[in-house]
Structure formats: structure tokens, C-alpha cells
Amino acid sequence: MAETPDSLQFSSILCTVDVLPLRVREGRLEIGLVRRDKAPFKGVLALPGGFIRDDEDSDTLAAAHRIAKQKAGVEVAHLEQLATYSGRQRDPRRFSISVAYLAIFSQDNEVQSKELVWFDLSSAARELKLAFDHQTICADAVQRLAGKAGYTTLCAQFAGEEFTLPGLQEIYEALTGQPVSKKTFRRRLEDLGWAEPIEGKMYQPEGRVSRPAQIHRLKQK
Amino acid sequence: MAETPDSLQFSSILCTVDVLPLRVREGRLEIGLVRRDKAPFKGVLALPGGFIRDDEDSDTLAAAHRIAKQKAGVEVAHLEQLATYSGRQRDPRRFSISVAYLAIFSQDNEVQSKELVWFDLSSAARELKLAFDHQTICADAVQRLAGKAGYTTLCAQFAGEEFTLPGLQEIYEALTGQPVSKKTFRRRLEDLGWAEPIEGKMYQPEGRVSRPAQIHRLKQK
DNA sequence: ACAATAGTGTCTGTTAGACACTATGCC
DNA sequence: GGCATAGTGTCTAACAGACACTATTGT
Numbered sequence: 001m002a003e004t005p006d007s008l009q010f011s012s013i014l015c016t017v018d019v020l021p022l023r024v025r026e027g028r029l030e031i032g033l034v035r036r037d038k039a040p041f042k043g044v045l046a047l048p049g050g051f052i053r054d055d056e057d058s059d060t061l062a063a064a065h066r067i068a069k070q071k072a073g074v075e076v077a078h079l080e081q082l083a084t085y086s087g088r089q090r091d092p093r094r095f096s097i098s099v100a101y102l103a104i105f106s107q108d109n110e111v112q113s114k115e116l117v118w119f120d121l122s123s124a125a126r127e128l129k130l131a132f133d134h135q136t137i138c139a140d141a142v143q144r145l146a147g148k149a150g151y152t153t154l155c156a157q158f159a160g161e162e163f164t165l166p167g168l169q170e171i172y173e174a175l176t177g178q179p180v181s182k183k184t185f186r187r188r189l190e191d192l193g194w195a196e197p198i199e200g201k202m203y204q205p206e207g208r209v210s211r212p213a214q215i216h217r218l219k220q221k
Numbered sequence: 222m223a224e225t226p227d228s229l230q231f232s233s234i235l236c237t238v239d240v241l242p243l244r245v246r247e248g249r250l251e252i253g254l255v256r257r258d259k260a261p262f263k264g265v266l267a268l269p270g271g272f273i274r275d276d277e278d279s280d281t282l283a284a285a286h287r288i289a290k291q292k293a294g295v296e297v298a299h300l301e302q303l304a305t306y307s308g309r310q311r312d313p314r315r316f317s318i319s320v321a322y323l324a325i326f327s328q329d330n331e332v333q334s335k336e337l338v339w340f341d342l343s344s345a346a347r348e349l350k351l352a353f354d355h356q357t358i359c360a361d362a363v364q365r366l367a368g369k370a371g372y373t374t375l376c377a378q379f380a381g382e383e384f385t386l387p388g389l390q391e392i393y394e395a396l397t398g399q400p401v402s403k404k405t406f407r408r409r410l411e412d413l414g415w416a417e418p419i420e421g422k423m424y425q426p427e428g429r430v431s432r433p434a435q436i437h438r439l440k441q442k
Numbered sequence: 443a444c445a446a447t448a449g450t451g452t453c454t455g456t457t458a459g460a461c462a463c464t465a466t467g468c469c
Numbered sequence: 470g471g472c473a474t475a476g477t478g479t480c481t482a483a484c485a486g487a488c489a490c491t492a493t494t495g496t
Contacts (some may be wrong), residue, residue: 013236013275015318052307054234054316059308080355084305086273087280095275097236097318117407166475181459186476187460204467210474213468355470387448402486407449409485425494431447 015095017063018049018134019103020082020141021072021116024158029145029174031124031138032116034071040092043130047138048116049098057214073113077106078157090133100137107132107167121145122177129200148176153194156157156218164203164213166188194219233426235249235317238284239355240324241303241362242337243295245379250395252345252359253337255292262352268359269337270319271396285322286317294334297326299378303362311334311354321358323365342366343398370396374415377439385424385434386410415440 021032033045033104050063057063061079068076082100090096100200105111119128125138148154156163157173169185189195202212242253243296254266269292278284284298289297311317326332340349353428369375370413372442376392390406397429410416416437 007445013234013273015236051233052318054315058310060305061307078326081255081304083302084281086282086320088275089279091350095273097273097281098319099307164475165465182476183478184458192368202467206469208474209468209472211468211476213475385448402488404451404487405451405485423494428495429443429447430495432449434448 012094014091014094015052015054016049016069017052017060018047018085018098018100018137019064019071019079019113020047020066021068021076021103022098022121022145022158022173023105023111023118023119023140024171027170027174029121030118031121031141032072032111032113032118032132033124033128034115035117036131037106044118044131045128047100047134051181061101062097064099064103065169068101068103070119071113071115072103072105074105074111076103077160078104078154080104082137083143085133085137091094099130100140102141104154104157106158106160107163114179120209127193129141145175146177150188151192153218156195162198162201162215164215164216165195166213167180167203168195168216224412228441235251235312235315236273236275237270237307237319238273238281238288239268239321239358240267240285240289240292240300241321241358242289242297242324242326242330242332243342243362243366244339244378244393245327245395246339247326248391248395248417250342251339252342252362253293253332253334254340254345254351255336256338257352265352266338266349267352267426268355270320274419281351282322283319285324286321286322286339289322289324292336292393293324293326293332295330295332298329299323299325299375301325303358303365306354306358319353323362325375327379338382366396367398371409372413374412374439377416383419383438385420385436386416387434388415388424389437 013132023030026107034048036042036044036046048067050067052060052063058189064079068079080102084097084099086097088095121138122142125135125142126211128135149172155168155175159168159169169180169182172185173179196219197214197216200213203215223371244251255262255269257265257267265436269288271288273281273284273381278287283301289300301323303323305318305320307318308315342359343363346356346363351354370393378393380389386407389404390401393406394400417440418435418437422436424436
């Protein structure tokens, strides 16, 4: 790694982190965007982001945590690195590097933020005009989420501590964009074996006239 | 992204790229490492890497290309971003960011390099003492390669322009670490449909007494 | 003919999905 | 009982893997 003289080690590269605030509402996968209040791209929709503070942040994950908390007001359930975007062209000012993180907000505690505006993620990736290369980043996120929904506990991150199987399935379908048969979904869950029922705890929404659903949680270990 | 005053935009963050030179030889997935000739970690095995030159490199991918070419001597068949590693602790000098790239060298043109020393990747990830957090990076690479071997053209990148199905299967097994039944492997390939035989072109190694194998290539489009 | 590897045909156990059925809550 | 949703049983068609078979080369 150390190939260049010390004089080169202070670079003029912009080091930033962008977060993709994500949630599932009413069966739709949504992303929270902000309207930029500064140049460049003033007034344009963008991912929330910020410079890495090498004095405050211990690493880029910590920077993502700081930015997510600051923009969303609540603690993020799960942060996961998506990819890093860079180039001399992507920021009109100069060469920039941005490490992008998926920031998953669970249905447990609603985001209360005046800054964030929520959009359907796949629409944002296809139709919205976003600042920098943020549209590309959103498109990559769609891919990643669909790919990992099946064989990881990602869906449960969106759900929160406790969840019902119909609720989890709704999240799964929002992430993949595909409907699944109820039986198939539950069988796969059974096989993976990372969920367990909370004995005797049921979920019945306000004024809903139907059989209540068994509440589950992630197994520890 | 622009939240801080201009004075903060020149950071003292070390921006680097690390490449993971990868190849398959005799059914083993190997990684090429260098022995560092400078501090920190002088004399220790490490991934080849270098600082991002914001004047020469158009982005981190270009930087990875430059470094791969420089260390390996030949053109790399495929470069793919793995992840980004960062922190105030990982480099003893100061806060550093490193974007890691998988650099796949095909069996078409052998790497001729005095600098690179080749190790079994999974052993390197488990047993070798490497500089910085390079051991973690190698472990992540093992995961990524095993995961993507099945449903992408990754194996074909290792093979090169033209390949035989037995050869491709050997690569697949090296990446996943698992044997596959010949029938299953070929059926999957058939279903995915991204390979096609080159009519009439066969492969017969020097002095091998056996039926020759049909040579294939990737379909365009 | 034989050794060695390429490539195929077929059988069988497993799995995904459709669909119909039962269960349980509130009115 | 009726409605709505939760959860299960079962059948079928597709698929994966094992294994044995055929094919093609050089000696």
C-alpha cells in the first residue's frame, strides 16, 4: 500500500458516505431522500450523505451510523455496506469517493423526520432524477436487496424484534418484487430455522376481524 | 453530501486500493501476494495495493487496473469490487480507506511476475499472517467467490475466451470448495444458456490419450 | 483391444408450488 | 353462523444427484 512518498499521502480526494434509508410500508419498499440545500445539485433530490470525519468517526460504518441517526432521528436497525462509488467526474468539485450503506429502518420504531421524503425504491431507481450518481446507487440497491432477501435474515431486519409470518412474507415480496406461495415461504423459513414462535403471543391489529397471527422472533445463537 | 465547510474538504485520509490477484491452477483457487518492502508491515505478506492518484486514475476501478497491471505484468481478465475497508486503526499512520477489488487472471495468459507469490486462497484466509486487515479481506473474498460461482459467468472469467466443460467444472469446484456431479453442472449450464460450443473445435492436451473435449465460449448479447 | 476421459440417458428421492382444506378470532 | 385471515395437508410436476452407459481419442 505504501508506494508513494509522504508528500502524496495528503490527497485532495473528497471522502464521503451516502446512506440509503430503507423501510417497508404497506407492502412497498421505500427509500428516504433529502432535497439538497447546498451546491452542487442544490434543490435536487439526493441520498443523505456527508463527509467522513476522520477525527470523530472510527470508520466509514461509524460515519454511516452518525449520518443515518442525524437524518432519521431514530436508531437504524441494520447497516450494511452496498458498494463504493468514485471518480473525478461524479462530483463537479473534484475526485470523490463515496461509500454507500443500506440503512434499514424496522417497523418497530417509525422514522420521524421532516427532512426525509419517501419514495418507492424501484421507481426512484428508474424514474427519478437524483444528484450525483445516486440513481445508479439506488439501482444497485434494488439488485442487492432482491438477491439477499431469500437466504438471509434481511427481511427480519425490516420487521423488527417481533413479527408475524404473514408480515414477514409481505416484506419478502416487497424486496424481491415477486409474490411467493404462502406454503413455499413458510417451508423455506422452517428449513432455514432462524425464526421461532413466542409461545402464546398473538398479533391482532386494531378492529381486524380475523384469526390472530402467531408472533415470532429470531432465534439467538 | 456537502454539509461541512470547504476547509474540511481536504482531509488527511489515506485513500488506497487493494487488489486480490486470483487464478485457478490445478484445481486450486490461488491468490497472489507481495512481500512489503516499506513500512508499515515491512517484510510482511500483503495484498498488492497503492494510493489512489486523483490526477492519473479516473476512478478507483482505474486505479485497480493500474495496480493489477503493474504487479502482474499482464492484463487482468476481470475486475470486480469486493468491499471497502476503513478505519483509524487499520493503518498505523492514520485514518485510511481501502477499496478492495477481485482481480481475476484467466488461464489464457499466465501471470509472469517476480513479485507475486501464489497461495491457496482459503489457507491464506485462515492461516497466513498478513499486513493490515488483509486476512479479513481474503476471508470475504472466499465467501463472495463461492456465492457467485453458481449463477454468474465468473467461472468463465477464470477460464478465458475459450474453455471446455470439464475445465470449467474444475474451476467451479475450486471456487465453491464443493464437488458437483458432472450431470448437474452441465444441466445448470444448459439452463443458464450463456455458453455455446464452437462447432468442430476440440481440445486435446499434449500426449493425453482420451476423447477430446468440445471447446465452448460465452454467447455474446 | 485397452486405457482414459468426454459426454448422455435414465431412475429415484427431494423440493416447489398450487390448491383446497381446517382453525380461530370478532361481529 | 358469517366473514376474514392464519395456518396445514396433500398432490403433482419439476429438479438434483447418482450411476451406468456410450463415444472418441492414442497406443
